[in-house]
Amino acid sequence: MTLEHRAFMYGELQQLLDTAVPWLREGVERDEKVVVVVRETGMNAVRDVLGPDGKDVEFYPSEVFYKHPVRTLRDYQGIVQDARPHTVRALAEPVWHGQSPRETREWARYESLINVAFEHSGARALCPYDQSVLPQEIIEHARRTHPKFARGEDTLHNDSYVHPKDFGNGCDSMIQLVRPRHAEYRTIESDDLHDIRAFVGERAVGHGLDTTVARTLVTAVNEVATNAVRHGIPPMGLWIWSDDRDLICEIGDNGFWHADPLTGFLPPESALQRGFGLWTVRLLVDLVELKAGWDGTFVRLHVRR
Amino acid sequence: MQRASKSYPAAYAGQIHANLDGQAMDSWFQAERSVNAIRPGDHAWLAFSGEEERAHIIGDFVYDGLATEEKVVYVTDAPPDRLPGVRPRHGIELRSYTDTRQLRVIPREQACLSGRGRFDPDRMLRTLEREVDAAFDQGFRAVRLTTDFSWVLNEPGRSDLSQMLGCEHQFGEAVSPSTMAMAICQVDKHACPQDELVALRDTHEVLVEVNPEFDDGILRIVRTFEPHGLRVEGELDAARHAVFAEKLSLVTHERRRIHLDFSRLRFIDLGGLNLLAHHATGLPTDDGLVLDHLPADVENVIDMVGWHRLPGLARGQERPFPGAGGMAS
Numbered sequence: 001m002t003l004e005h006r007a008f009m010y011g012e013l014q015q016l017l018d019t020a021v022p023w024l025r026e027g028v029e030r031d032e033k034v035v036v037v038v039r040e041t042g043m044n045a046v047r048d049v050l051g052p053d054g055k056d057v058e059f060y061p062s063e064v065f066y067k068h069p070v071r072t073l074r075d076y077q078g079i080v081q082d083a084r085p086h087t088v089r090a091l092a093e094p095v096w097h098g099q100s101p102r103e104t105r106e107w108a109r110y111e112s113l114i115n116v117a118f119e120h121s122g123a124r125a126l127c128p129y130d131q132s133v134l135p136q137e138i139i140e141h142a143r144r145t146h147p148k149f150a151r152g153e154d155t156l157h158n159d160s161y162v163h164p165k166d167f168g169n170g171c172d173s174m175i176q177l178v179r180p181r182h183a184e185y186r187t188i189e190s191d192d193l194h195d196i197r198a199f200v201g202e203r204a205v206g207h208g209l210d211t212t213v214a215r216t217l218v219t220a221v222n223e224v225a226t227n228a229v230r231h232g233i234p235p236m237g238l239w240i241w242s243d244d245r246d247l248i249c250e251i252g253d254n255g256f257w258h259a260d261p262l263t264g265f266l267p268p269e270s271a272l273q274r275g276f277g278l279w280t281v282r283l284l285v286d287l288v289e290l291k292a293g294w295d296g297t298f299v300r301l302h303v304r305r
Numbered sequence: 306m307q308r309a310s311k312s313y314p315a316a317y318a319g320q321i322h323a324n325l326d327g328q329a330m331d332s333w334f335q336a337e338r339s340v341n342a343i344r345p346g347d348h349a350w351l352a353f354s355g356e357e358e359r360a361h362i363i364g365d366f367v368y369d370g371l372a373t374e375e376k377v378v379y380v381t382d383a384p385p386d387r388l389p390g391v392r393p394r395h396g397i398e399l400r401s402y403t404d405t406r407q408l409r410v411i412p413r414e415q416a417c418l419s420g421r422g423r424f425d426p427d428r429m430l431r432t433l434e435r436e437v438d439a440a441f442d443q444g445f446r447a448v449r450l451t452t453d454f455s456w457v458l459n460e461p462g463r464s465d466l467s468q469m470l471g472c473e474h475q476f477g478e479a480v481s482p483s484t485m486a487m488a489i490c491q492v493d494k495h496a497c498p499q500d501e502l503v504a505l506r507d508t509h510e511v512l513v514e515v516n517p518e519f520d521d522g523i524l525r526i527v528r529t530f531e532p533h534g535l536r537v538e539g540e541l542d543a544a545r546h547a548v549f550a551e552k553l554s555l556v557t558h559e560r561r562r563i564h565l566d567f568s569r570l571r572f573i574d575l576g577g578l579n580l581l582a583h584h585a586t587g588l589p590t591d592d593g594l595v596l597d598h599l600p601a602d603v604e605n606v607i608d609m610v611g612w613h614r615l616p617g618l619a620r621g622q623e624r625p626f627p628g629a630g631g632m633a634s
Contacts, residue, residue, distance in 0.1 A: 074611070192544035194523050197572060215602035216609075223575045226543045270614045271582045277575050283609055 001087065001122025005115055006155060007146035009139070011132040013045055019150055020091050021049045023126060027089035028053050035079060035090040037065045038128070046091070066094045069110035070265065070282040073117055077267045080121050087122040094127070096138050105171050106287060108141035109265070112167040115147065117266050126150055168261030175289050177298055179250065183241040188251070191229045193222050196238060200249060203240050207247040208305045217303050220284040221249050223277050224299045228253040232297060246286075250300040257297040259290060335509070339516045339527075340365045340489075345447050347487045348477040350509035352494040352502055354531035356390070359491065361515040361528070363390030366449060366489055371402055376445040378409045378436045380416040380429075380452035389453055390491070406443065409436060416452075424457045426472030433479055437486045450480075450488040454505075455496040466501050473508035481510065489513055494531070518552045521545070525569075526552045532597070534564035540572040546580055553584055560590060564621060568598035578607070578615060585617025597621035 010016045024046075027034040034057045036046055043061060047054055058079075066072055080088050094107055114125060129142050143160040144167055150156075162170075186199055200221045204214035221238070228236045232253025239250045264278025282288045287302040340362045343349055353359040367388065370377040379388050385399045385408060393399075402408035414422070417429035433450065440448035457469060473490065480486050492505065506512070518535070519526040524545045525538040534556055541549055556563055565581075567573075585594045596618060599607070607615060 071609075078611070190544065191542065192523075193542050194540060197540070197542075212602060212605055216606060218572070219575065219606055222542060222572075226574060226576060230543070268614065270616055271575075271579045271610070272586070272616070276579060276614070280575050280606075280610055284606065 001120060003115065003118045003121060004124040004148065005118075005146055006124075006126050006148040006150045007142045007158075008126055008128045008150040009131045009142075010128055011130070013042060016042060016128050017045060017049050019152060020126060020128065021046065022153070023150075024050060024057065024089065024091060025053050027124070028056065031086060032089045032124075033079070033083035033086045034058070035060070035088060035092075037062055038091060038093045039063065039095065042093070062093050062095050066107070068286065069106050070279070073110060073113060073265070074267045074283065076114075077117065080118060080123055087124070089124045090126070092125050092127050093129075096134055102287065102289075104138070104141075105174055108138075108145060109168060109171045111141065111145035112162075112164040113262070113265050115145070116164045116262060165261050168265075172261055172290070175291050177250070177289065177291050177300055179239055180241055180243070183239040183250075186238045186240075188225050188229060188236040188238060191226055193225055196225055197222055200238070200240065204247060204303070207242050209247065209303060213303060216284040217247070217249065217301065220281045220301055221251065223281050224251045224301065227277065228297075228299075231255065231257070245305045247303050247305070248300060249303075250298055252296050252298040254296045256294060257292045259292060264288075335507070335512060337512045337514060340513050341369060341516045343449075343487050343489070343511065343513060345484050345487050346481050347511045348480040348509055349487070349489045349511040349513040350506050351489050351491045351513050352506065353390075353491060354494050358515070358530035359390035360392050362513060363388075363451060363489065363491065364392055364394075365516060366451060366513075367391050367408075368394060368397065370447075370449040371397070371407060374407075374445065375447040375449055376407055376409070376436075376440040376443065377402075378411065378440075378448060378450045380411050380413060380432070380450075382412050382414075383410075385410045407445070411436075413456075424460060424468075426468060426475070429472060430475055430479060433476065433486070433488075437483065441485060445485075447485050447487065450486065451491060453491040453493070455491070455493040458492065458497040458501065466504060470504060470508055473505060477508060477510065518555065519548050524549070528556065529564065529566055532564035532595075533561045534566065534595075536566040536569065537573075538569035538571075541570070541577045542572070542574045543576050546576060549577070550580060550584070557584070557588065562590075562592040562595060563588075564595045564597050566597045567600060567603065570600055570603060573603055575606075578610075578618075581618055582615045585615075588617065593617035593619050595619050595621035598623070 008019055024034055024036065036043070036057055037060045038046060039062045043059060047059060050057065065075070094111070096104065096107070099107065111127065127142070127146065129139060131139060143158060144162050147158055147161045148155050149158050186196060188196060197218050201214055201218050204217050209217065225236070225238065228251050233255035234253065236251070236253040241248055264275050264282055266275070266279070268276045268279055281301070285301045286304050289300040291298045338347070338349065343366065351362055353362070367377050367379070381389060383389055385403045386393070388399070388410065391399070399408060403410060411432065416432045417425055419425040419428065436450065437448055457463070476488065480488050490509065492502065494502065515528050517525050517527045523540050526549065527536040527538070529536050535552060581594055594617060599620065612618065612620070
């Protein structure tokens, strides 16, 4: 069962309702699991128009559901798995405002990853883009991350669509890792990382992170550092610094890791699968940036206070 | 009784752990000590769950004493080669130690029974004093005493617990200031009600447990017997995966559900979680591994990942009280 992943450009709420509601109703009639994730402004309107047909539909405000792309992908996967043997039909409208360029890039990557993560799930996703408010850059991303467009009741083929691997490569090439001069540095000598954990824990608490966030950061740093020791080439080291509300840890080694652009983005079935470590690292912290080049491999973890 | 050196040998410089095992704790002064860290002046308590646990603790207590030229006194009616908790060890003939009087096995009648065959606390105390003096005269640097009190608690027509508590108290007062004497009072955990067990335990300053399977100052692994499994303390990272896997295998040979007590775990890396899942899925039964007393931070990581991604791992008992553990290192 293939995935149907369509973008839908609209300018007024009524357009959204005219296209989305009949489509949702169709899902209800076919006994699919129907999920609506839209911004709070549109939610009540969708609910009202659906009327009694919406009684088995699950509603989530986008502002709550779209907080962290890796976690959102995990949550969607949970919905798809829990719904089996029914397939899922989701009206899915991410949040695009109030983001740094880095965050926007990761949310665009997320839209692209949907195509791989749910490739064989039989799920249908309709992603509304409000053309009247969204910047052109976001609309461009939408063209490159959705294989199809919805227009009214029609489905149009999208020639601008690029494969998620290529899209991921594009995202990765945008990553610029510039380190401030005041970053503190510690060498990583072996997989006995007690001292590194103590150091990061201390800085995390000093930055004002609560204990749980500090501990998850320590777990994430430990994982990346362990990988550097196992697979990297010395010298290995850790830089740490704060940038306003962000605490940033970067682990580097001298190796050149040719990582697949999808590595660690797709939720693994279990901890026994390859990629579990990096995926969990992405899950645990706010943002992970990975850059490999001839000068080495660098993994940067961001956590916000 | 001042001949014994004040500077204890390295064997006594073991770690002292505050008791955080969640059992009712009335006394703040109680310390948990592995049996190899028992030192002169220790009046220690052992509520054993079964013969296996006792064999680990009392066996080490007795054999370590014999190996380090200390005197061992065991009050029991059993013969020297069948002392409770002392399984035969290759190449060691216990009877030869009774011949040299390094090992004294004193029948109860002689050590602590009244003329009417009842437990007599005063007589027990006199036996202690006599044996310590004798060890001093013989030139031993220390004397290790032990006995199993379970029978006293189950004596027909036993008076209330106060007699026993009084005895333990005096026993403690005699041992604590001593630079030579150390004692382990054994009781079968299942031989008396919980409240009596707690009351008796609290007359001891030291709680003795098995020697750790591993301890490098960062990670400490201790066998547990009830429930069957391991207590994992400190920090588990990739540098210690191999030893942890080895100890996990050690408790896996039996067809018993394995519990891992994580109450004192301060850190486990993702590779460690992977290792647990790997081990759990390879078990012959579907029981899996039970994770007891998960620290909130570890549970948080597992919750984020999802328990279903860690096949074979089951959430066990909740943490006894929140906040224990706290920020690592």
